Amino acid sequence: YHFNSVIVREPARSVVNGLRADDRGDPTYEGVVAEHTAYIQAMRDAGVEVTVLPALEEFPDSIFVEDPALVFPEGAIVLRPGTETRLGEAEVTAPVLRDMFETVIDLPETGFADGGDILTTPKAVMIGLSARTNQAGAEALQACLAQLGRKSEIVTTPEGVLHFKTDCSLLDDETMLVTARLAASGVFDGFKTIIVPEGEEAAANALRVNDVVMVGSDFPRTIETLEKAGYNVVPMKTTEIGKVDAGLSCMSLRW
Numbered sequence: 001y002h003f004n005s006v007i008v009r010e011p012a013r014s015v016v017n018g019l020r021a022d023d024r025g026d027p028t029y030e031g032v033v034a035e036h037t038a039y040i041q042a043m044r045d046a047g048v049e050v051t052v053l054p055a056l057e058e059f060p061d062s063i064f065v066e067d068p069a070l071v072f073p074e075g076a077i078v079l080r081p082g083t084e085t086r087l088g089e090a091e092v093t094a095p096v097l098r099d100m101f102e103t104v105i106d107l108p109e110t111g112f113a114d115g116g117d118i119l120t121t122p123k124a125v126m127i128g129l130s131a132r133t134n135q136a137g138a139e140a141l142q143a144c145l146a147q148l149g150r151k152s153e154i155v156t157t158p159e160g161v162l163h164f165k166t167d168c169s170l171l172d173d174e175t176m177l178v179t180a181r182l183a184a185s186g187v188f189d190g191f192k193t194i195i196v197p198e199g200e201e202a203a204a205n206a207l208r209v210n211d212v213v214m215v216g217s218d219f220p221r222t223i224e225t226l227e228k229a230g231y232n233v234v235p236m237k238t239t240e241i242g243k244v245d246a247g248l249s250c251m252s253l254r255w
């Protein structure tokens with residue numbers, strides 16, 4: 001969670017048509033822009049250099065730049081998002097990564113993996129199987145990670161949850177913020193866990209960046225829990241991006 005750099009992508013006007021599991025109404029473009037602008041500012045305030053990529057109208061979900069790639073200080077991996085309308089985002093992101101990283105590995109075309117399913121911890125990179133990340137994609141990704149010298153582990157995402165990281169985030173070297181339903185699966189048995197209060201499940205996609213933890217401002221009980229545990233919480237508005245099933249990790253690639 002110590003980062004010097006992030007990549008973000010400006011929202012396209014088409015973001016209002018972003019994918020979602022349950023329709024709670026379209027987000028407004030202006031609202032998404034406001035949330036994204038605040039996110040960029042929070043990153044800068046956390047001491048991170050921000051590269052802002054231009055909007056891609058043809059890809060409504062392309063603001064969620066975390067999904068088509070995975071980055072580390074030692075190199076980047078171009079992923080293969082597991083939903084038809086997002087696969088092309090990888091192709092557009094690849095040349096940007098080749099400019100910025102010496103080592104860039106392409107996930108082989110044998111399977112699919114979304115960045116939202118991948119959680120980097122000090123022990124290993126956890127790859128969550130989901131409706132977007134299949135076994136073949138996860139195994140191919142393990143081989144790519146091994147090339148970068150990274151240990152990895154394949155785990156499962158709870159049924160009906162979009163991404164593995166929809167339900168968890170790293171708070172520090174040994175602590176996870178996690179929903180009760182994901183904690184129950186035992187995947188974090190080797191970690192300390194803080195369980196998200198019932199009814200605030202969407203708060204689990206928080207984001208630790210250097211000294212701060214960004215948390216959705218719609219989740220006061222989670223904020224209070226984390227503050228009591230000693231974390232330096234920065235509340236961030238995620239109401240509009242939440243309507244297209246996104247949280248705080250989705251909007252950046254971090255290294």
Ligand code: CIR
Binds near residue numbers: 115116165166247
């Ligand atoms: C999607 O369904 O792909 C987008 N509407 C939301 C992606 C959120 N990304 C993430 O959690 N990494």
